[in-house]
Amino acid sequence: MHHLTILSYIVWDPMKEIIRGIQPPVWYSVLFALGFIIGYQIMVYIFKKEGKDPLNVDTLTVYMVLATIVGARLGHLIFYEPERFFADPLMFFRTWEGGLASHGAVPMILLALFLYRNYFVTGSLLPPKLKFKKQKKTGQSYLWIVDRIVITVALAAVFIRMGNFVNSEIVGKPTDSDKGVVFGRIAEMYFEDGINGVDRAEASKGTSSEQLAPGIVPVDILVTFEGTSSTEQDIRAKLEREFKPMLTRYPVNEHYQEPLGTPLNYELVPNGRQWTATIHTYGIVRHPAQLYESATSLILFFMLLVLWFKYKEQTPEGILLGIFLIWQFGFRFFHETFKENQVAFEEGMTYNMGQLLSIPLVVLGLFVLIRSLVIGRKTE
Incomplete structure (x- = not known):
């Protein structure tokens, strides 16, 4: 002893x-939704400050919510449970079984923002009769939108990891x-x-x-x-x-x-x-790895918000996106060293799936950041 x-x-x-006794909604769901609710308010403020139509934020939020949920769910199933998923694709809808991956949300969000920027959507979701008409948002370039949205994504990551902590999931070693x-x-x-x-x-x-x-x-x-x-x-x-x-x-x-x-x-x-x-x-006794990640996401949120407050449209497009990808997924690579592996096949790997998926996103962030700085200098 x-x-x-x-x-x-x-x-x-x-x-x-x-x-107690009433299962839904659980704290994770509340914290997940809270990230989007506060993010919505921040985006409305940003749009107003930069002279954009704040009504666009409603459409933007719909794109973001759908892209985050669909992308994160697909990311988990494809990266962590591919055999089960391809044998039973309907497990995509069994969300109560758990399983969301931020690495899957990123490409889906980037695609959703491209659609938001370039197309006007008409029709309804139920029954699905959506039509995409090409119509670019004036005064909102693709990188302008992404640079602002990553501020709210960093904040959402804070609440999501807090939700994981409350649920005692994605635990540390x-x-x-x-x-x-x-x-x-x-x-x-x-x-x-x-x-x-x-x-x-x-x-x-x-x-x-x-x-x-x-x-x-x-x-x-x-x-x-x-x-x-x-x-x-x-x-x-x-x-x-x-x-x-x-x-x-x-x-x-x-x-x-x-x-x-x-x-x-x-x-x-x-x-x-x-x-x-x-x-x-x-x-x-385990590492509270969820709180480690929540803390670094909170620092990133304030860092991006301060940069926006100070420079706004003077910031070369893409810089905030580059910083977000490098910081968020660079630290994700580091945080994974404190986490238990999520699936059995990771046990024999030198780097787990979360680390491997973080590497290309960090590289993409470096490319976007360097490109933005070079283009920014040329336009001065």
Whole structure:
């Protein structure tokens, strides 16, 4: 056993629902939508400041929302689950199974902005009777639009990664220290949904000062059983028969390390008509990789916004896009070193899929930035 001197880890166990018992909308969906709502307001402000028709932002937002969702979904399925996707293309619509990839959103957004810039759309989505008529937006070049939209995309990335953190998904690797985050919600969900008679489960920092090993720290799980006629003996049998094995099985054991070969360590007390058990176990401390990425995206957002405020139309077209691609996906390459791989085939790779897909986008950013600076100097 190792002794903790400073309990610097946190046990992260937010309610997945905004209102307990009501699943939709989850926090991720709210944060995802919030990124677009605030981005919409920013784009209206930009259009007004630069003398453009702010009504165009409504159309632009529709393009952006559709491109982001469709592109991110296709990107995940093509890059991470191609065999399943090509065998069952309808899984594209099963979004509740999860799976969005920002690398897929980028090319789809760039295409959508090209359509917005060059075509006027008429018709309806349902039933699909869309018609594209060639009509360029006056005073809005393609790079002018992209340079402004990346400001809001950087902000959306902040909210999306915060949503991933709330959902305890795209988690980081173990820190092998007591500094980091234990994603405690996974055990709560499996206890509440997978074991009959459980009313509620809440994970928190353990009261013990001992840890199994570096990065394996005490976690207490308070389990409240529904008011039933079960005896104390029945509850104790359930704890050993069902709770102990669940803590050692996938996917709970990705975040917990329950000692093997020993009885479950717990206290059981009556609480009115209910029973309450405090299970003493251990959690795996991980990097909050989602917050790392959210933080660098926030810095990028403010950096792009300041550049726009200071220079506006004086900025050579393409510079903000170039900075966005280099910063966002350069850091994405770096952040991937702290993340667990998303799919099994990445385990044998020197660089995972997220890193490989980031390289061409960084190269594209360098090309756009250098080209913009060279053209900018020629026009001075």
